[in-house]
Amino acid sequence: MATSIKYQTPFEKAQWLFSGDPFGCEINHRVQSFGTLGLIANPGEALTLSLQADWLSLDNTQSQAFVVPPSWQAQTQQPIATTSLHWLGSQALAQHNTNAFLEALEQGSIWQVNIATPESSSYQISSSPISTQTVANQFRICRQQLLPKPFRYLRRLELQFATSSSLLSAAHEQDLYAMYRYIQADPTIAEVLIDGHADASGDHLANLVLSKARADEVMSRLIELGVPAQMIQTRHHGNRAPVASNLDTAGRKLNRRVSIRLVKSATPSALGASK
Incomplete structure (x- = not known):
């Protein structure tokens, strides 16, 4: 099997952006040369993990997303948590076991997505675990103030x-x-x-x-x-x-x-x- 092509934004360029109001809360993290990872909370819905690709489009395909410790915290990169992303076009979404991905931001852990395409291409998308605690706290406060129903x-x-x-x-x-x-x-x-x-x-x-x-x-x-x-x-x-x-x-x-x-x-x- 071919080695995965890896995408991760260099730490000096990495940003985590928060936006929110009573109608919805969102965290976005740009992964250089690939797309955007996100965490979305909407009224009355489960927390959603999102991957929006710039140039990749897949349909009815599953990709695995993981929470893994950063390299300086552990000898092995064993997943702390995992979920399945479902692709529809250029966006992949998951709503199962997604709270672990919010907790990962508070603990300085990494989001990692492994993508295998029908054409046998393989990609590994990783977040950059820097300056994540502030947006995680903003996101939690925003979720508490969300409207009960959409x-x-x-x-x-x-x-x-x-x-x-x-x-x-x-x-x-x-x-x-x-x-x-x-x-x-x-x-x-x-x-x-x-x-x-x-x-x-x-x-x-x-x-x-x-x-x-x-x-x-x-x-x-x-x-x-x-x-x-x-x-x-x-x-x-x-x-x-x-x-x-x-x-x-x-x-x-x-x-x-x-x-x-x-x-x-x-x-x-x-x-x-x-x-």
């Missing part, structure tokens, strides 16, 4: 309710708190649209009243959390807009719901800016 999760929530009930569950409370945090952080959120529904069990008028109670309960909780009341619009529909059959238990469960939608504007709203 917009793609919160943009349309469906909260399901027990039969004849408008009480909020613990899971509802978590989702509503995550929504409040997102609205607080993103000034482009212009409206919160709440629609209450019921299944077809019982009297039509009673279902209409129950759907209103559910919508009002959600609205009240969002206002208690700190969402401005003038941002919120509520409607109630009784059993007139089912999303599933009312002829079975599973369908009725899906129909006992409150839908919440976040609406963005092209420019930051005055309400958002005032929060």
